[in-house]
Amino acid sequence: MTRVRVTAPRSAALPASQSREAAQDSEVGQVFVRSLIRSQLRLALVVASGFLLILGAFPLLLAAVPGLSETRIAGIPFDWILLGAGSYPVIGLSAWLYVRTAARNEARYRDLAGEPVSAQLLSRNR
Amino acid sequence: MNAGVAVAALAVVSVATAVIGFYGLRISRTTGDFYVASRTVRPWWNASAIGGEYLSAASFLGVAGLILLSGTDALWFPVGYTAGYLMLLLFVAAPLRRSGAYTIPDFTEARLDSRAVRKVTSLVVVLVGWLYIVPQLHGAALTIRITTGLPSWVGSVAVVIVVCLTVVAGGMRSITFVQAFQYWLKLTALAVPILFIVFMLAGNGTPALSAPAVNPTGLAPAGAYQKVSLLVALLFGTLGLPHVLVRFYTNPDGQSARRTTLIVLGLLSVFYLFPTAYGLVARVFAPGLARANQADAMVLLLPGELVGGAAGDFLSALVVAGAFAAFLSTTSGLVVSLAGVISQDVLGGEVGGFRLAAVISAVVPLGFAFMTDSLALAGSVGLVFAFTASTVCPVLLLGIWWRGLTDAGAIAGMVTGGILCGGAMIAGALVGASNLAPWLAQPAAWTVPAAFAVMVAVSRATARRVPQTMARVMTRLHTPERPLATER
Numbered sequence: 001m002t003r004v005r006v007t008a009p010r011s012a013a014l015p016a017s018q019s020r021e022a023a024q025d026s027e028v029g030q031v032f033v034r035s036l037i038r039s040q041l042r043l044a045l046v047v048a049s050g051f052l053l054i055l056g057a058f059p060l061l062l063a064a065v066p067g068l069s070e071t072r073i074a075g076i077p078f079d080w081i082l083l084g085a086g087s088y089p090v091i092g093l094s095a096w097l098y099v100r101t102a103a104r105n106e107a108r109y110r111d112l113a114g115e116p117v118s119a120q121l122l123s124r125n126r
Numbered sequence: 127m128n129a130g131v132a133v134a135a136l137a138v139v140s141v142a143t144a145v146i147g148f149y150g151l152r153i154s155r156t157t158g159d160f161y162v163a164s165r166t167v168r169p170w171w172n173a174s175a176i177g178g179e180y181l182s183a184a185s186f187l188g189v190a191g192l193i194l195l196s197g198t199d200a201l202w203f204p205v206g207y208t209a210g211y212l213m214l215l216l217f218v219a220a221p222l223r224r225s226g227a228y229t230i231p232d233f234t235e236a237r238l239d240s241r242a243v244r245k246v247t248s249l250v251v252v253l254v255g256w257l258y259i260v261p262q263l264h265g266a267a268l269t270i271r272i273t274t275g276l277p278s279w280v281g282s283v284a285v286v287i288v289v290c291l292t293v294v295a296g297g298m299r300s301i302t303f304v305q306a307f308q309y310w311l312k313l314t315a316l317a318v319p320i321l322f323i324v325f326m327l328a329g330n331g332t333p334a335l336s337a338p339a340v341n342p343t344g345l346a347p348a349g350a351y352q353k354v355s356l357l358v359a360l361l362f363g364t365l366g367l368p369h370v371l372v373r374f375y376t377n378p379d380g381q382s383a384r385r386t387t388l389i390v391l392g393l394l395s396v397f398y399l400f401p402t403a404y405g406l407v408a409r410v411f412a413p414g415l416a417r418a419n420q421a422d423a424m425v426l427l428l429p430g431e432l433v434g435g436a437a438g439d440f441l442s443a444l445v446v447a448g449a450f451a452a453f454l455s456t457t458s459g460l461v462v463s464l465a466g467v468i469s470q471d472v473l474g475g476e477v478g479g480f481r482l483a484a485v486i487s488a489v490v491p492l493g494f495a496f497m498t499d500s501l502a503l504a505g506s507v508g509l510v511f512a513f514t515a516s517t518v519c520p521v522l523l524l525g526i527w528w529r530g531l532t533d534a535g536a537i538a539g540m541v542t543g544g545i546l547c548g549g550a551m552i553a554g555a556l557v558g559a560s561n562l563a564p565w566l567a568q569p570a571a572w573t574v575p576a577a578f579a580v581m582v583a584v585s586r587a588t589a590r591r592v593p594q595t596m597a598r599v600m601t602r603l604h605t606p607e608r609p610l611a612t613e614r
Contacts, residue, residue: 030597037604041527044216051212055205076406083201084402088395091212095391098216099384106381106606113605 036109051094132273135443139450173389175302176373178309179459183265186452188503191421193405204398210364215387220380221526221603237525239593240533250517251368255464256491257510263495266453272423289458293484308455315448316400319429319441359570363511366518369459379607461487512570516543520577532591539581547573
């Protein structure tokens with residue numbers, strides 16, 4: 001891949017290639033865009049609430065099962081393991097699921113909107 | 127601790143930072159280079175750099191100190207710091223990259239087509255940045271005082287000087303290398319000593335963690351309100367941190383912005399295991415380190431306390447080096463992003479202005495740091511997150527996901543959030559942390575919803591002001607880029 005120097009002033013930040021915008025400015029194009037945005041937002045909200053529910057369940061679990069927080073695994077109290085180490089796999093898993101599904105949503109948008117898809121992209125996504 | 131060893135460690139980190147910074151000077155020459163490293167940084171480099179920048183004094187010293195003081199209650203800090211990145215990935219990463227803007231004010235101006243919004247956003251971003259630099263300088267002052275016995279101000283001034291030199295010399299590209307280097311330095315500096323200590327304790331046959339992890343301070347446990355409010359601040363505050371956001375512009379496209387964030391989450395998860403381990407080990411084996419106002423120094427003192435001798439000196443030097451890397455990397459990241467904002471909005475946007483702006487961005491918080499006392503580092507950084515969550519976060523989230531946002535709504539929401547949260551912080555500083563009502567000590571749970579509510583309500587009332595360009599900008603934010611090769 002070649003390196004591209006971006007030396008433009010900030011006002012050049014927004015305009016994309018002309019043909020891409022023309023295709024998306026049509027009524028039909030906007031319908032596809034709206035549906036893409038909705039599906040990405042729904043996905044983000046679902047993953048976020050799932051994650052928060054699991055995180056919220058941790059203290060409830062410790063409170064609900066008496067003696068659980070005093071249980072020791074390799075000498076370390078269980079509440080420390082659950083909160084101090086157990087949260088991270090949940091975060092990682094949520095993130096991984098999101099990245100995969102978000103990319104799939106975008107691939108579906110590309111198909112629908114009929115954007116020319118280069119061979120390079122095909123090999124990457126399929 | 128042996129002061130000579132500590133001074134040597136500081137010197138090595140500072141020189142290494144400066145050298146990598148100057149190396150970057152040779153390859154960064156254009157305006158684009160200075161601001162966003164020409165968007166050619168690879169995901170692994172970029173992720174390490176984001177990790178290096180994000181892991182501040184609060185993460186390196188503050189989290190472990192707070193865990194020592196308040197036990198499992200404080201575990202929500204590292205979890206929240208990491209989960210904030212998850213929220214950033216879900217709601218902000220790819221659209222923000224696709225906006226193509228260099229800074230948050232660029233983004234809000236482009237989205238809302240309004241110079242006034244840009245001005246307010248710039249003001250908020252500069253405030254956030256300055257507020258966030260102050261705890262870094264406090265951390266540096268504390269480290270110098272504890273480890274070398276020199277006066278506190280030496281630490282803050284040293285950080286400001288090294289940061290100014292690197293930023294002025296190389297801008298963002300050299301900063302990317304410096305930050306990536308510093309993530310790995312910080313990880314090593316925390317991991318090696320604590321692993322050594324754990325193996326030593328296990329090998330000595332010390333009754334491993336047989337004593338219950340008691341609370342060495344007798345602090346009352348935090349209530350449910352405070353935990354929730356803290357989580358709100360950390361989850362939504364990360365979205366709006368200027369130095370974190372600017373990093374996303376260095377990804378080539380939206381998809382790689384997501385991949386980078388995924389790697390960052392992995393790096394942060396690994397990192398935060400170690401402050402947690404320090405906290406737990408210190409609670410059991412060195413509860414004496416939980417002295418008033420010094421808990422933040424626990425990470426620095428623990429190796430000397432538990433290991434001692436030449437090995438203890440070496441491990442202490444390593445930790446001191448890592449701590450300084452934390453102050454330097456976060457401060458320089460903040461200075462770069464603040465300088466980007468100040469130079470574009472005040473000084474005209476050229477490289478010379480960027481350098482002057484960098485010096486301004488670093489020296490003003492130095493003044494703040496001299497005037498204020500160090501609170502618990504993790505706590506004061508938590509307040510900055512609350513402020514960001516009440517100001518920058520609503521405008522970003524609504525700007526990216528809601529078509530109805532208007533310039534008037536954005537300004538009203540940011541001002542409301544800023545005044546409420548800033549007011550709570552000032553009230554907290556005046557009253558003193560010890561006898562502060564929970565709703566003032568952790569304001570995020572009500573200031574964030576208030577800012578969102580005002581932003582939505584005012585936007586609804588001024589719906590005629592939705593900019594003409596809205597549909598085009600929303601399309602740009604959310605549709606995937608074509609492959610780079612065809613976009614030119």
